[in-house]
Amino acid sequence: MSVSRERTSVTEVSLHRPYLAANVTAWDYETDVAIVGFGATGACAAIEAAQAGARVMLFERGSGSGGASALSGGEIYIGGSGGTDAQRAAGFEDSTEDFAAYLKAAGGACADEAKCDLYAHEAVNHFAWLKAQGVPYRGNYLPGKHIEPTDDSTLIWSGSEAAAPFCDIAKPAPRGHVIAHMGWGGGRPLVDILESRARSLGVKVVSDARAVALVKDGERVVGVVVRVDNQDRFVKAERGVVLCTGGFVFNEDMRRRYCPDTLRLSSPIGDQDDGSGIELGVGAGGDAIHMEQYFSTCPWTMPEPQAYGVFVNQAGQRFINEDCYHGRVSRTALDQPGNRVYLLLDIAHFDQPLEMAGMTIAGTGDTWEEVEQELGMAAGTLSATMAFYNSHAREGRDPLFGKRTPILTPLDEAPFVALELNFATSYFSFFTLGGLRTSTDGEVLGRDGKPVAGLYAAGRCTSGLPASGHGYSSGLSLADCTFFGRQAGRRAAAG
């Protein structure tokens, strides 16, 4: 017994279990709401909590705001309620019902229907709120297929809305809303604007402060321990703690336990996302769900002609309608047997692949039969797939997967090429989607479905709108982070 007693001595702090309030000898900080993590999620939570009248402190492990949000394109998935001004100006009506139906289909078996319904209902108001915080939008629509706008355009198609099976489930509309920012990388200015707004509301920011434990008094979370200059500082949070720490893509041990499929991929993206918020939340009684889910994509749609390509697996079989979101195609590619798939192009749709993508030319030929042979595939596999595809593409049909024009087009102009997307060596960026289970108010829920008192969470340390890797759309994670970050901040301020 004495050994176990020692293990709970007052000097031990751990991500994996709460620190007991009775062992806190003195509080270093006292606030109403303590927020952990200063990406877009934490910033939005801070703004709402401060506007609700709470004293707010925000603790960030890095030297300043940012997180994975600042590495993103600053695109937010918004629609419903008849459409945003940008949607309507471009002639797209977007009903709340269609928006909710798309969100649920995208989440698949992992969808949180209550979150989908609430967000579909509130997204247009959320867009107004973002503008009110100072986030600028040009307001125009940029047609075509883009990963991010290369100019400062607002509205793009950013998911699988217009592709099967989604277009048969919900009337499609473009819903990716991008901050007015020239070129890629709108995430950084988005966070800067939200940070500025939070600071103007009196939010106190402590940087280089890593959360190492939650503090509990009985069943209630009453504070957080942060490590600053290698010293543990005790933060009393009268109304609650909000975890906004991101996913666990940079925690290889967690990936091995919960999401081992990602161990074969080489390009995690994020900003030190080590799952610490998930560990803190579960240690305090929270529940982590859908932990095997991850987003992954290879930038195969660039240069643009490549978007017209056809994918086959090692058996020479197609496996998806390639006109859906590039991430859905990539994620489905990773489900195929073996360790690679091929992107097939004719000369009319070939350009040098991006060097960063790590896609290599694996076979060429004056006929698809020659390409097939160069890839070492049996005669009548890839070549038959392409003969079938081309004959139907000429009629504007894809009987196998429902791909649509104009992306659906014959690839029959010799010479032909097969680009290899190798799961280990090509650039498959990825991040995790599983995390704490939360209510629509951002309350962290225990395995019994009841809230853990005093504990809130949002963003990628939770399972939210982007619940499934196969149904991801660009802007879905930032939508979840910003909207449910606000929900959590407001709920925490209410105590």
Added chain:
Amino acid sequence: MSVSRERTSVTEVSLHRPYLAANVTAWDYETDVAIVGFGATGACAAIEAAQAGARVMLFERGSGSGGASALSGGEIYIGGSGGTDAQRAAGFEDSTEDFAAYLKAAGGACADEAKCDLYAHEAVNHFAWLKAQGVPYRGNYLPGKHIEPTDDSTLIWSGSEAAAPFCDIAKPAPRGHVIAHMGWGGGRPLVDILESRARSLGVKVVSDARAVALVKDGERVVGVVVRVDNQDRFVKAERGVVLCTGGFVFNEDMRRRYCPDTLRLSSPIGDQDDGSGIELGVGAGGDAIHMEQYFSTCPWTMPEPQAYGVFVNQAGQRFINEDCYHGRVSRTALDQPGNRVYLLLDIAHFDQPLEMAGMTIAGTGDTWEEVEQELGMAAGTLSATMAFYNSHAREGRDPLFGKRTPILTPLDEAPFVALELNFATSYFSFFTLGGLRTSTDGEVLGRDGKPVAGLYAAGRCTSGLPASGHGYSSGLSLADCTFFGRQAGRRAAAG
């Protein structure tokens, strides 16, 4: 604060959090090792703990021993060390290296390599131990492809050992060892023998006793609360508690949170497996891993001629070498787009499908083109697949998936038939494979990788040898249950 204090009052017991030892006013039972669950896992744990000299009590929620084990075929996956007597008598050598390599390949990204290595090394000794407990084996080999022997034979091929890709990873051998029992259903006599042995060693069994909470003193588990006749009974376990409660296939809420893919299937198998051991273990500080993994199978290989069939998905594409384990084929079928796959047969390989399987005749024809048309598939899909398959099968080759003779055989004798395996309405039995993370000694490990003192677990409330649904082999779960049940019992007895 007062509200949260009330929530930890001494009268509340919950699967989701430990009961504090300080709140126990009197112990109803005192023992060294308390085992929860009386399937094969609990029985083996009890035998080992008793043999190590510990006082052992076993608590079972049902009215007697059984669990999912008693519903099984009583088949245990055994090999390595040159082979069991049954393997060697039939001419199969089986090295420990090959056995371990197969186990690891079967577990895929979820494999626990230490468990695979230990079991591969010890399995032949484990077989001797089972015999020493009184489990009878006839010792003969039954060639062919069987789900379970229909007689009392011992050794059968029960996995994907001889099929691609496993046959290229490890030298194949049959490893399914079945208790001498006429016909299916050897699990019941297996549990009966183990129960008899446990009782003869003085293990005290309390039936109709449902575990509702673990008792913790500081960081250590020191007992368990069981509910008997709607009264909570407090069990002091001086050396440890062993959870042997099975998976969570009958807990729809847990499946929704951790394994939602199974919600579309209609035939869970098990015996009240409600995940309570996982909830208890996680609540006490344990870690639940690979919770999305599940076994599923449809009995498509019966009647026996059907085993020679070819599977296609809704796009008319093959997706696997059909000569691998029926469960691997079924599980991969569930990965295909849509909600069904088709099993294609010619008249030489057709017999009326089992009524229980819920497989229906979806199309027939004098040519594969006619079948294709009846299924509503585009011309040149299914028919091209079968033309390609048959032409290569005549040469004894399957260039796509490496299927082998004799299962690889042309299907060219008209008329032809397509049986539909519908994910919702056909009989896809399933059970869950994810659970508590444990050491090779059965210690429940926390998220920090350290053992939860006093807490042990084995069987399907843990993630073990059958780590992945795609790599399951018959007998793998009972191997895990019986061997690691023993490990946990012995370790718990050591205190």
